[in-house]
Amino acid sequence: MISDIKEIISHFKKGDMIILIDDEDRENEGDLVISAKHLTPDHINFMITHAKGLVCAPISSEIASNLNLSLMEGVNNEMETQFTASVDLKGEGVTTGISAEDRYKTIIGLTKEDAKRENFSIPGHIFPLKSMDGGVLRRAGHTEAAVDLCKISDHYPVAVICEIINEDGSMARLEDLELFAEKHNLPIGTIKDLIEYRLETKTPVSFISKSTIPTEHGEFEAHVYRDNNDNTEHIALTHGDYLAEEATMVRVHSECLTGDVLFSKKCDCGYQLDAAFKKIVENEAGVLLYVRGHEGRGIGLGNKIKAYALQDE
Incomplete structure (x- = not known):
């Protein structure tokens, strides 16, 4: 039976291990999940013995950055599980790194606010997973769910997850998980x-600031908003007076550094942006919504330049 999410949060907050299942259209699997705050070696042993999947440690992007844990080779899509370099804690009695006790100590090492990259051996036996900023509202994975539960519970954003596998070696599905x-x-x-x-519980967007900006096309008022899911700031540029009862000209433009700033000939984004400014000024009123964080349709600047290189071959 599926429990109410508030009950799940309550169990997680007080240190109980829970099972989280994702959508049947996605991986359709169930993972054991527990906050690192309440972790014991017995929990690790239970995961190894009964769940039998890979023991991983979801961490926030800030922790991954602070520990300088880069993504594993081949992870280049944000919808994939964000495996970083695997780690073992140095010292503290850790030997091979594979025992339940050693894995427990390594995970606890990840929860230290003063932890540094040099505190860990790489590769190791614990697999940190970097959570996407925005959590499950950006990527509906177990990694993001575990870190979101930590944040909701006011725990340090490190959790432990392990896939549940049937006795015959197959992935456990809903009936098996029940x-x-x-x-x-x-x-x-x-x-x-x-x-x-x-x-239901989070305001999706926050207003940050506004100011008048003179441009080569005329004066626009810049209104900056922050997406509270991933902390990306977007800007709405308004021009002229427009009435609520009248239709307003609106142009939505996705950020494109190569086209908008470098005037690349490999796309027409710069031309579209310039044309939008001109059209709004000609209309004497309008809004240009500049959406950031969409470089290369979401693949990022580095991968976009890689794609350009492949086109040139």
């Missing part, structure tokens, strides 16, 4: 319900 949960007295929650909870 039997597993009943056998081990564990609550089951869904990432879908966590997404709905976050949408």
